[in-house]
Amino acid sequence: MSAASAAPAYLDQDFGTVADLVRIHGRERPSAPALIHGDAKLSWGELDALVDRIAAGFQRDGVAPGDRIAICALSSLNYAATFLAGLRAGIAVAPLAPSSTPDSLAAMIADCGAKLFFLDRSVATEIDAAGVKIPTKRISFDGSESGTPFADWLPAVGAVPQPVTITPEMAFNLIYSSGTTGTPKGIVQSHKMRWGHVNRGGGSGYGPNCVTLLSTPLYSNTTLVSFFPTMALGGCAVLMEKFDVAKYLDLAQRHKVTHTMLVPVQYRRIMEYPDFGKFDLSSFVMKFCTSAPFSAALKADILARWPGGLIEYYGMTEGGGGCVLIAHEHPDKLATVGRPLPGVDVHLIDEEGNEVATGEIGEIVGRSGSVMNGYWNRPDATEAAIWRNADGVEFIRTGDVGRFDADGFLTLMDRRKDMIISGGFNIYPSDLEAVVLGHPAVADVAVVGVPSDAWGETPVAFVVPKGEADAEEIRSWANAKVGKTQRLSAIKLVDSLPRSAIGKVLKRELRDGYKG
Template identity: 30%
Template sequence: RVGIMLPNCPQYIVASFAILRLGALVVNINPIYTARELLNVATDSGARILITLDRLAPLALEIRTKSAIEHVVVTSLAEYSAEAAAPPRRDHTLTLADLVATDDDADLPIARIGPDDLAVLQYTGGTTGTPKGAMLTHRNIFANVIQTETWHYRTYHRGEGRYLLVIPYFHIYAFTVGMMCGVWVGGLQVIIPRYDVEQVLAAIRDFKPTYFPAVPTVFVSLLAHPQVKEYGLQLVRTFNSGGAPCPIEVMEEFETRIGRPLNEGYGLSETSPVTHSTPHLAQRKFGSIGLPMPNTDMKIVDVETGRREMPLGEAGELCICGPQVMKGYWNRPDESAAVLRQHDDGRIWFHTGDVATMDEDGYTFIVQRKKDMIIVDGFNVYPSEVEGVLYTHGGVRMVAVIGVPHAYHGEVVKACVVPRDASISAEDLKAYCKQNLAAYKVPVEIELRETLPQSAVGKVLYRVLRDEAAAKT
């Protein structure tokens, strides 16, 4: 196992394909991890080599003796910049540049790799709990590349694609949909190491990308930029939102102001990641994650037993069966068995933990994660519904809804809101909710905040909000 702890940079692509060619496993690691978080992943994965930035070398060396890591390989963003510069030498490290320079193809062993051999250990995002290593095979990754590109049929000719990638390669969304798909179609990858709205807009203006996959918070920040319409976003052929649910109001505003469709897809670390999206030539439906990818089966089952298929239009847990579904969780057989279950048809189905519905045309709509559902006096409250109502209020920029314990009701609803301006009050928002929601769904508390906690890829960290709320009780 070889850990890659880098931001988006050419070295990430070089290292990934070298590791896979050798028959080793890529362990994708978030470069903003603390020493504790890095040690957890290094220990769990058993990684023996860690490739990282020169400025992160002290962190890597700090945990090296506590893990199985034998070698720390360093590189720098400057190495592949216009004015290339090697990273400074550090004791007990190797440099990626030296390893590449001394490589001799004739001496490389030929690794015998099968389609069901492991390729990637992808640690889940941890937005709802402790990350687990999803075991993804070569078949999983390759199948998902083909599936994704099939849904992009006729968006551009091979070799003409330009991918603007601000979503990080260490996240499976960018690893597959960005890096791997980009290489497969012979596309140019325009990579931004760290999200900055000005850099993104400048890249759109200067490089005229054909494809821009991102997370909803990126599109929210673009819409908040006062000169967004001056950078040529209308020339981008495909905008794709993934990684987290995109509010319908954001999609509508984006399409109204930018003049281009904002497509929404769905996936998980455990499914390499894409299971659903809307094909380029198909009808689009706001709020839908689209249709299952080619060669992907889905079903919606009851939340209680996970066995009974739900009637059309009724909510239940979304289950997936397809070539992109992981082999299991690394060293976690019990947790693997909990989500990979054999159904009556004899096949293994992945239970996503997401509550969904399907309409008469086969389009899927995510309602909520099972564990995020709030139960007030025995009534189910889906945070996404409350968030959707608050997004229709003109004064809300971002919102996240959680459940907090209550002595009488069991749980009550709390909304964490980033307002557009200081004139918005919690009382105004609560009154607005009362006009649009049943009483038990109305937030008992509305907290106005400057920001919401987010992961490195822009997902709202609901567990952090729940922890903050618990600390106040």
Template identity: 40%
Template structure:
């Protein structure tokens, strides 16, 4: 019998280096790599790690802005049999030290703009990726010097599906960040399912403007590369640069968070940009407001695909063919994914009933790194002994199986014993012509326990009358959903993937919590 196991990503990329040698794999402002060059450069990284003493399963951290070197490192670390630990570039020096200690990293790579946040730590080699010819920060070794004359031949390191591939730390929007672990088998499943859901192909040119530390970016990067396509990488998200890149690079695919799409639609240059090359765009990270979703469908003339998922591993997609009549939903589970809605006593609910979303899929995490109790809390075992992943999100399934997200379980407002979903109120607020962004939180009420409070950013300061907006809103929502007040804000805190930090918004109102 022919022994032909499922190839993992390191082998797939090596095969692209052989069979797609001269096709472009990675495009950045200063440099373009074809598949053969990417294969050779990532082999050099793997061999340099091994030569520097890295062992199978060692953790290798990265605190880096988007650049070719980080994309290469992700693959090189895989090829070395090590575990990639990409760190959020917005974290503090204290958080960086905590995550490095928690992961047990033995190497850390940083770009010059982030190196200052990583102090000397015993047992961790520090390598800095600086500009060409620029000296490394004191105490760091320069990347070019570290890479040196490392061999470009394939490293002799077997990688198994059960081996750990990466640890991606959660955003911390609902508590202390946890290291989410994926195996190589899980990661290649992510890539296959991303390619299927987002319609990547060998001619795809995928624009990446989200940070390479996030699972959003990993799904788009590895899904495109699995298909043999080209990734066009930008250093940061800038509206004008993004629009210019779409036109200049003939972008076919991209993955962004809702607030980025909204800023594109609001920019005057959007209407004069040549967007004719776009084939499919993905929105992920948080719910895409209906007006934004409808605006993208109407103006981009391409497949607009809203994806719901967690880094831990559940995913649904609203396909463009299903958008009409189901625009408010986040679609159906991908093939092989199963969903249930549970009540507060972990009993499955029927169609139309709201409860916690749980799911099963082949790309579920292996667990939280060194957090067995947190891992156990994230799982639910049904009567048949099958294990499901808890999402912490509240949703409902309709009769046809379309999933509707209502809110985060921890964001739920309980007022007078009634459940109020902030997302419902936010959806109405976003219909107001003067509002650019909004958030609804629960604040203490001596009568009801909690009452909704709306925090809004207005498009024009002269239009920012909180009382008038409150009156407008309360005429349009249910009696229990009426807000106690509307506060005008200049800024709403978000993490780098666009999620509102509601814990920060609530904190001043709940000082004793």
């Protein structure tokens, strides 16, 4: 970026907004690419003008600063621009998962009080087929009959919104947790919290020359922690509606991609792709990963065969504690999720809320300047997420269990709720999964605890085999390598593991569907 640019000085401020930076890039680099989706593109000048029109549309419709809108659709240029326009208008955006049930969508839209609902045909079809009524005004991104066509809803070309003052604590977005019962909790992230993500991005190579390929959905915080630094720092984001290995690699080569955010299952599928080595990926500067367990062997394979650095983030959408593993700098620590980020304070506590010693296992709690405002309209849930130390300092509870080594690197064990208590002994599924994955016939595995009359709970492994496999042979092989209290009671061969859109194994589905 040239010395005359206003962006560097703006970024040096204690607080700023993504929307202001979009304005700066639109004025200074109007012809540079900002967003790409398939054959469609928006330059920075075009994006800034579209963001203005959408923000003016919000104001025309009486959506005021502090109000909410909801978006539920596949990734697109209109989706990205609408999200950015909400920020410019001081509106909190609630991006919702298209995989949600119609009843859950209706509940989340009612919960946040969205004034407008942006969607596409795929989502509308599910809602209408279920007979679910959502009274919020609908606007259809794809021009379908699912709502007022987006092009018709937009104000005239050249429309601009009235200026809005954005304060640090104003809600930036509501990210709804993937709850399986009741209405998911709306995690309120502030403009201040996202500004922290933007400032961290410069150290990872984001900037006006970066091209970020995003194949995870825009409703996921996993995607947004990469999307917003790309936008704020003037790069170009390439959006995919749905992940496909061959298409991903083709896009990466064609657009000379420098950055990407992927979840572990996507990395595994890419590295297993037979033609991986035929693609030119030399443009990559940095690759990121978060959201699910990331095996040391897979990290090592990526470092060996995929150009550019590799960074794993561990943290929660709620913020608080967060760790980073710069894998290319610490190849001897690939089994960990790294050390706490600068300015982040992470501790481990036992079931009574007491801190544990280095090397001992405990629940991970953390605090930092980057933390949620709270759960939307859920003060009880917000309070339950807090642990206070002896001095009354507040930390966010993660529900994850881990252990620090002598060098300050954190190894994750499991979600606390996934820990198995068998015969009074704590069993960590991740320990067993690591053993089972070592068997040459195993492609993927998830271990869950199921009810047992004799032990209370007992571990069962769901295994995705590589071709033909013998479940009992795998069980005997694995049980010979673990302690007596850890032995698997059964192995069930499955074609695939149920996963969320961002690759997390849905262990509740495995437990609920198991027939011994």
